[in-house]
Amino acid sequence: MSQDVQDMFGRIAKRYDTANRVLSAGQDTRWRKRALRMLSGDQLCILDLACGTFDLSIDALSIGKASNVHGADFCAPMLHAGKSKRESKSISACAGDGMQLPYADASFDAVVMAYGWRNIDDPKQCLAELVRVLKPNGQIMILEFFKPTHWWPRLFYGTFGRFIFPLIGGLISGDASAYRYLRTSIQGFYSCQEAEEALNCCGYHNIKWQSFFGGISHAVSATVKEND
Numbered sequence: 001m002s003q004d005v006q007d008m009f010g011r012i013a014k015r016y017d018t019a020n021r022v023l024s025a026g027q028d029t030r031w032r033k034r035a036l037r038m039l040s041g042d043q044l045c046i047l048d049l050a051c052g053t054f055d056l057s058i059d060a061l062s063i064g065k066a067s068n069v070h071g072a073d074f075c076a077p078m079l080h081a082g083k084s085k086r087e088s089k090s091i092s093a094c095a096g097d098g099m100q101l102p103y104a105d106a107s108f109d110a111v112v113m114a115y116g117w118r119n120i121d122d123p124k125q126c127l128a129e130l131v132r133v134l135k136p137n138g139q140i141m142i143l144e145f146f147k148p149t150h151w152w153p154r155l156f157y158g159t160f161g162r163f164i165f166p167l168i169g170g171l172i173s174g175d176a177s178a179y180r181y182l183r184t185s186i187q188g189f190y191s192c193q194e195a196e197e198a199l200n201c202c203g204y205h206n207i208k209w210q211s212f213f214g215g216i217s218h219a220v221s222a223t224v225k226e227n228d
């Protein structure tokens with residue numbers, strides 16, 4: 001599974017940003033910034049997990065949430081596609097798997113992740129790994145497409161997600177299957193309620209939610225529980 005996902009992102013890496021802008025009608029950038037503002041504090045040392053082409057890293061710096069960002073992604077072509085965007089910015093990059101990160105314990109004030117969690121083979125193992133690399137009281141913010149439970153997101157994914165995204169995403173990237181995977185991966189992922197249960201049982205509290213475009217996308221933030 002993870003090898004297929006890695007290969008798929010490798011195939012669409014060069015056109016990934018363009019497809020995102022077109023398919024979200026430019027809204028994805030606004031959502032990333034609003035989601036980042038859920039983190040408390042500024043000038044944090046941040047890990048951007050599943051960073052792709054560094055859009056979230058760049059936004060974290062531009063709005064002052066981060067002083068420096070470490071981007072990790074297991075798909076080298078995605079990191080390469082974003083290389084010129086991070087040049088001359090306080091963003092470092094490394095190839096790494098979200099279930100076993102190449103960082104020491106307690107390295108970061110916050111971990112952020114946009115549209116990556118759904119792709120990770122074991123989302124709970126990833127949450128546990130993030131507890132390890134976060135400092136005490138560290139924060140996470142995850143922006144994601146969760147399995148829809150209400151009529152509007154269901155309708156949206158059943159129409160746009162099913163027909164329009166593979167058509168337009170396929171035309172831009174040359175790989176319609178990657179945009180069919182978008183919908184199936186959302187259907188196979190946690191609902192918001194299931195995500196909250198996973199966060200609770202993996203050592204997080206203070207869980208807060210924000211919804212975008214009537215529930216098409218959500219951001220969730222949480223803090224690592226202190227040891228008793």
Ligand SMILES: C[S@@+](CC[C@H](N)C(=O)[O-])C[C@H]1O[C@@H](n2cnc3c(N)ncnc32)[C@H](O)[C@@H]1O
Nearest residue numbers: 009050051052073074075097098114115116119
């Ligand atoms: C939809 S893209 C999101 C990229 C970026 N965060 C953004 O907002 O545009 C998902 C990314 O997750 C990465 N990814 C998927 N599974 C991963 C894993 N197990 N470890 C690290 N990165 C992973 C993919 O390589 C891809 O770059």
